[in-house]
Amino acid sequence: MIKNYNEKIEVAAKLIISSKKSFALTGAGISTESGIPDFRSETGYYQKMDPISALSRDVLLKNPKRFYSEGYKILEDLNDKRPNMGHIALAELERLKLLSGVITQNIDNLHAKAGSERMYEVHGETRGIHCINCGKSYDFSVMKAKVEKNEIPPKCDNCGGTLRPNVVMFGDMMPDDFQRAVMELETTELLIVVGSSLTVSPVNFLPRYVDRLIIINSTPTPEDRNADLVFHEQAGDTLKDIVTEVKNINGI
Structure with a gap:
């Protein structure tokens, strides 16, 4: 054993x-080094609020004041x-043609900001919003401006329907990106x-589609025993060291 x-x-x-x-x-562990608490740790978002209420489709539609005082605050925070x-x-x-893309559970847009081009955002994203009635899309800044003007819930300028973030909430179906990710794997x-x-279904089943597995996570996972390599280290330093070694081997 290495x-x-x-x-x-x-x-x-x-x-x-x-x-x-x-x-x-x-997952969330790659973004904690960007100042984003994960959702389930002792310092995570869910320790301050009930997730089913904070990021729930039902609450968004039936109790929008609660949604915009809790769940929306998480989404707004991620944009900065x-x-x-x-x-x-x-x-x-x-960029080096050694990775075909990224499947992410995160909704923080940080892979896009870093320059990743091929992404499957299986829990959605916070770059945009859309109308649940006519489907028209807007930038997230439109929702932010409307909420700041106390327009709750924010309404579509096209048809007057309710606007909602492009995130997968409790009560939502998994997006098409999830099925596309499964097909890729x-x-x-x-x-x-x-x-x-x-530990979160159905994403936790994805490692079973591949023959080789590297896991980089600060704590053990249920798939550690099946992995070729396991790093219980910080994600940023470990990935940086791997890329440096890749370049050394390839003489880049």
Whole structure:
């Protein structure tokens, strides 16, 4: 068993280089280094509010004042965050043609900000909003401006329908991105899991679609025993070191 950190970095880099097709699967742990608390830890968002009320479709539609005083505050907070070394490293692997894309549980937009081009955002995103009546899309800033003017719930300028964020809330169906991600993994050899506890369904089943698995997470996951390599380290530093080793091996 490989125990030395530097040796594991070298093996991870070689796995990525030799893989015919690789994807990353990211969770909240990759974004904590950008100042975003995760949702379930002792310091996470859900310790301050009930998630079923905070980010619920039912509450959004039936009790919008509560939604915009709780769940919306989380979404608004995410828009001001910046990507960290982990996001940047994955975008670099994609640029080097060694990563086919990113599947993310996160709604913080940080992969897009870091330069990742191929993303499957299986829990949605907070860049945009849409009307639940006519489907017209707007930038998130439109919702922010309306809420600041105390227009609750915000209404569509086109038809007067209710606007909602492009996030998957409790009570929503999984988006098309999830099925697209599953289809991608059916032909993927290596999955790099970063910052996910792999305890939230149905995303926690995705590692079972691949033959090779690297897990980078600060705490153990249920899939650690099935992984080729496991790093219980900070995501940013680990991914940065892997990219550096990839470049060293390839003489870049």
